[in-house]
Amino acid sequence: MKIFVNEPIHPAAMELLRSRAEVVSEWEDVPAVSAALVRTTKIGPDFLNRAKQLRVIGKHGIGYDNIDIASAKERGIAVVYTPLANVNSVAELAVSLFLALARKLVSAQKLIRSGECTRIAPPELTGTELSGKTVALIGLGHIAQQVAQILGVGFHCHLVGYDPYVSREKMATLDIEKADCLKEALRAGDLINISVPLNDSTRGMIGSAELGVCRPTAILVNTARGGIVDEVALYEALSRNELAAAASDVFAVEPPGVDMPLMSLPNFLPTPHIGANTEEALYRMGITVVEDLFAVLNG
Ligand code: NAD
Numbered sequence: 001m002k003i004f005v006n007e008p009i010h011p012a013a014m015e016l017l018r019s020r021a022e023v024v025s026e027w028e029d030v031p032a033v034s035a036a037l038v039r040t041t042k043i044g045p046d047f048l049n050r051a052k053q054l055r056v057i058g059k060h061g062i063g064y065d066n067i068d069i070a071s072a073k074e075r076g077i078a079v080v081y082t083p084l085a086n087v088n089s090v091a092e093l094a095v096s097l098f099l100a101l102a103r104k105l106v107s108a109q110k111l112i113r114s115g116e117c118t119r120i121a122p123p124e125l126t127g128t129e130l131s132g133k134t135v136a137l138i139g140l141g142h143i144a145q146q147v148a149q150i151l152g153v154g155f156h157c158h159l160v161g162y163d164p165y166v167s168r169e170k171m172a173t174l175d176i177e178k179a180d181c182l183k184e185a186l187r188a189g190d191l192i193n194i195s196v197p198l199n200d201s202t203r204g205m206i207g208s209a210e211l212g213v214c215r216p217t218a219i220l221v222n223t224a225r226g227g228i229v230d231e232v233a234l235y236e237a238l239s240r241n242e243l244a245a246a247a248s249d250v251f252a253v254e255p256p257g258v259d260m261p262l263m264s265l266p267n268f269l270p271t272p273h274i275g276a277n278t279e280e281a282l283y284r285m286g287i288t289v290v291e292d293l294f295a296v297l298n299g
Pocket of ligand 1: 139141164195196202223224225230273
């Protein structure tokens with residue numbers, strides 16, 4: 001049995017895969033493969049038309065927007081993914097980014113490395129605490145619920161949620177107050193966490209009108225997908241100090257160009273899609289997706 005993998009996965013997962021199948025990675029191998037395991041590789045009509053023996057696609061992670069699900073379904077190809085394997089890692093990154101921005105860690109380390117720092121830190125390094133702040137959770141799925149847990153319990157934050165698919169009752173059980181609309185949540189947030197999938201309802205959902213209602217002291221963190229927050233509108237809001245700071249682990253085009261305007265702003269913190277990039281999450285995603293692929297292949 002041949003399985004297509006052309007991206008790195010955890011060594012333990014690769015070992016498990018190799019113990020049960022032949023791993024191939026070239027375009028010319030595609031017609032013979034029974035399964036494809038992908039991280040960011042696009043599985044669209046080109047791949048599907050060529051992969052005549054394909055029975056299952058395994059997405060390493062949760063954001064399956066690189067897979068043409070409708071076309072796979074039409075052809076009777078199963079799709080498996082690992083929705084829970086990286087939740088904790090992404091949530092911890094979101095909290096790290098809030099802390100890094102609130103305490104201006106990037107500017108602080110630049111200053112100390114420059115040799116120009118004084119015993120009393122300059123006023124521009126005065127930070128804010130997360131404790132007691134209001135968190136606006138845009139999207140309330142697995143990652144956001146974990147962010148809510150860390151910030152609610154650990155930092156005594158007040159939690160406001162916007163997610164049309166999660167009921168007021170469910171939010172109440174998590175100590176989250178449900179906002180009736182996106183702008184209501186954004187207006188309330190000192191800390192704004194974006195955790196929605198990229199789809200037609202979320203593409204560009206945070207644009208200039210939405211950023212315009214945010215507090216000038218607010219910090220926004222997007223670990224979800226590029227394309228959800230409009231990058232031009234974010235640049236304008238940050239450069240006019242309509243928003244205090246923002247971090248993004250994800251970009252409309254990845255890797256993003258170093259010359260994109262956002263990169264020049266000291267109150268913007270970019271990370272190169274490292275949300276799930278921990279030893280623990282890579283292990284869980286790799287092993288889970290390999291086991292699920294074989295569960296389908298073995299019927
Ligand atoms: P999830 O499916 O558990 O939750 C997504 C939530 O978004 C759901 O509750 C859903 O109801 C809500 N939602 C959908 N459309 C909405 C809309 N228009 N407005 C408000 N809410 C809406 O997913 P998750 O595990 O929380 O992950 C969220 C996203 O994070 C993923 O789709 C993925 O793209 C991204 N992600 C990024 C990384 C990374 O490395 N940075 C890693 C994992 C996941």
